[in-house]
Amino acid sequence: MRTRHLIVGAGIFGLTAALELRRRGAQVVVLDPGPLPSPMAASTDITKAVRMDYGADEGLTALADQAIVGWHAWNARWPAPLYHPTGVLYLRRTPMAPGSFEWASAETVSRRGVAVERLDAQAIAQRWPVLAGAGLVDGYFNPRGGWVAAARVVARLADEARAVGVEFRLGEPVRELAMAGDRVIGVLTGAGALLEADSVVVAAGAWTPNLLPWLRGYLWTTSHPVLHFRPRAEVAERLAGLPTWSLEVAETGFYGFPLLPDGILKVARHAEGIAGLGPSVRAPGVAVERAFRTFLDRHLPPVVQGPRVGGRWCRYCDTLDGDFWIGRDPERPGLTVAAGGAGHGFKFAPLLGALIADAVEGARHPRFGWRLDGAVGMEAARAPVPS
Numbered sequence: 088m089r090t091r092h093l094i095v096g097a098g099i100f101g102l103t104a105a106l107e108l109r110r111r112g113a114q115v116v117v118l119d120p121g122p123l124p125s126p127m128a129a130s131t132d133i134t135k136a137v138r139m140d141y142g143a144d145e146g147l148t149a150l151a152d153q154a155i156v157g158w159h160a161w162n163a164r165w166p167a168p169l170y171h172p173t174g175v176l177y178l179r180r181t182p183m184a185p186g187s188f189e190w191a192s193a194e195t196v197s198r199r200g201v202a203v204e205r206l207d208a209q210a211i212a213q214r215w216p217v218l219a220g221a222g223l224v225d226g227y228f229n230p231r232g233g234w235v236a237a238a239r240v241v242a243r244l245a246d247e248a249r250a251v252g253v254e255f256r257l258g259e260p261v262r263e264l265a266m267a268g269d270r271v272i273g274v275l276t277g278a279g280a281l282l283e284a285d286s287v288v289v290a291a292g293a294w295t296p297n298l299l300p301w302l303r304g305y306l307w308t309t310s311h312p313v314l315h316f317r318p319r320a321e322v323a324e325r326l327a328g329l330p331t332w333s334l335e336v337a338e339t340g341f342y343g344f345p346l347l348p349d350g351i352l353k354v355a356r357h358a359e360g361i362a363g364l365g366p367s368v369r370a371p372g373v374a375v376e377r378a379f380r381t382f383l384d385r386h387l388p389p390v391v392q393g394p395r396v397g398g399r400w401c402r403y404c405d406t407l408d409g410d411f412w413i414g415r416d417p418e419r420p421g422l423t424v425a426a427g428g429a430g431h432g433f434k435f436a437p438l439l440g441a442l443i444a445d446a447v448e449g450a451r452h453p454r455f456g457w458r459l460d461g462a463v464g465m466e467a468a469r470a471p472v473p474s
Contacts, residue, residue, distance in 0.1 A: 090114065092447065093274055093284040095261045095298070097123050098130035099436050100425045100443065101290035102244040105253045107440030108288075108447065116284070117248070118274065121257030124241040129292055129401050132313060134344045134353050135237040135433040136331050138175045139201075140192035140229060142467030146454060148195050150435065155231060157437020169240050173233040173330035173345055178211060178218070178226035180335060188337035188467055193227045204228040217325040221386045223334070234331050234344050237433060244436075256282075261291075261298065264422065271421035286447060288423045293364060293402035295426040305459065306412060306426060307405050309360035312371040314379050315397035316352045322389035323350060333468070334386050340470030341382050351397070352390060354379060357430055358470040360403060370398040403430045408464040411435075413446050414457035423447045424457075431466055 090113045094101045097119035109115045124131040137158060139151035158170040183190045193203050206226045212219035214228075249255065265273040265281055273283035291298055293308040318326060326346040333342035340358030347353070356379075376395055383390045404426045406412050412427035425443040432439070442452060451457070465471070 090286070091116070091284045092286050092288060093118060093282060094288045094290055095119075095274065096290035096292060096294075097121075097125070097241075097245065097255070097257075098128045098290065098292050099241065099244075099433050100292070100428065100439055101288070102241065102248060103436055103440030104288055104290060104425055104443035104447075105248050105440075106244065106251070107444040109248065109251050109253050111444060111448075114254075115248075115252075116254045116256060116282070118256045118259050118261055118276070118282070120260040123245050123255070123257060124238045126399075127402070128241075129403060129428060129430070130241050130433060131238045132353075132399065132401065133236065133238065133315070133347065133351065134234045136175070136232075136234055136342065136344070137170065137172075137434045138229070138232040138331070138468075139199075140175065140177065140196055140232070140468070142188050142191040142337070143195055144467055145195060147466075148192075148199065150438065152199055152231070154435045154438050158235065161437060165243060169236045169243065171233045171235070171345075172231075174228055174230040175232040176215075176226065176228050176330050176332040177336070178206070178223045178332065178334050180222045180224060182225045183227075189226060191467070193229075196229055196231075201229060201231050204230075215329055217329060217387060217389065221388070223386070228330070232331065235433070235436075240436065263298070264419075266419075269419060271416075271419050284421075286421050286423060288425055288443065288447060290425040290443070292426065292428065293404045295404050295424065299424065302412075302424070305407055307362070308364055309362060309403045309405050310364060310400040311356060311358070311360040311403060311430065312375045312379070313353065313355040313399050313401050314371065314376060314395055316354065316383075316390055316393045317350050317396045318346070318352055318390055318393035322392060325389060326352065326387075336468050336470065338470055339382065341379075341386075352393075354383065354390075355401065356470075357468060364400075364402055371400065401430070403428065405429050408462045409466040409469070410464075411442075411455040412457075413442050413452060413455045415446060415449070415451075417457060427455075429466060430469065
């Protein structure tokens with residue numbers, strides 16, 4: 088008899104886990120309030136950055152490098168490419184110096200054999216005229232990386248999961264775990280139905296701490312602003328060719344994307360954020376837009392001449408040390424938690440399924456596994472400033 092897994096959550100963690108567990112021969116049911124892709128999920132947006140630059144962190148740099156191989160493999164099998172290898176641009180208003188995110192990243196990436204291009208003020212202005220006069224004096228371009236069409240990736244993976252026999256039960260939010268003693272035997276839905284399984288995988292993203300309150304000291308939710316602008320036509324011409332970019336990201340939190348074919352420029356902030364889920368419906372307000380425009384006026388002046396045409400809150404499931412939380416709960420047999428994306432999980436999508444499936448089958452990852460030691464840290468690109 089095949090093992091039956093219930094996966095709570097149909098974001099990037101849940102979908103990749105479903106596909107991999109199904110590939111390994113299990114019966115898989117995915118539960119999610121829906122719709123899919125969910126507009127509330129961190130996985131859902133027009134773009135997500137793909138980068139391998141993690142400061143001096145050799146482990147995440149190597150893992151991200153492997154994930155990029157996976158993105159190319161997915162592109163090769165999909166009808167249309169959803170990963171766009173534009174490269175990634177890292178720039179500063181002050182010189183790159185030992186200890187800075189950009190310096191450490193360039194050194195670490197170079198040791199992996201990637202030929203990054205160091206840029207001074209003249210080179211920046213010549214390659215990307217839109218940046219001329221912004222006071223950017225140093226940085227580098229990493230040709231290995233780019234961006235993915237995130238919501239389309241989620242939809243594509245969901246279609247693939249359905250095609251191989253994964254069952255989806257949308258519109259069924261999970262109220263709580265079903266227990267028999269200390270063992271997890273399934274879930275109770277919001278309607279009160281009991282769904283039983285051999286194991287439950289909670290991949291509920293930012294909602295994970297609500298469903299598993301005993302982890303609130305280790306996992307919590309923060310919300311981060313994302314805004315979409317539509318530069319005027321004459322400005323759009325100047326933005327042509329700008330790749331995925333960040334400007335002193337570990338200090339400011341700001342990063343952005345190439346101008347999309349529909350004329351949208353997405354800008355986001357990878358920083359501390361605000362605690363909790365934030366406004367559940369409202370987009371970021373006037374104060375957030377003002378902060379974005381102040382920053383853009385300093386670095387990309389023409390952009391502020393265009394209207395804001397969209398925005399959302401990207402909801403992170405944070406962890407104490409900034410690493411993913413993928414492991415079995417040692418006190419609750421039958422439960423595996425796959426969470427803690429902390430704002431940088433999507434780029435690892437081609438690897439997440441195997442990491443989660445291994446954990447379900449009993450393997451403990453040396454870095455991302457279950458840990459209650461209280462170690463504190465933060466992913467290197469994340470800015471320690473409030474959003």
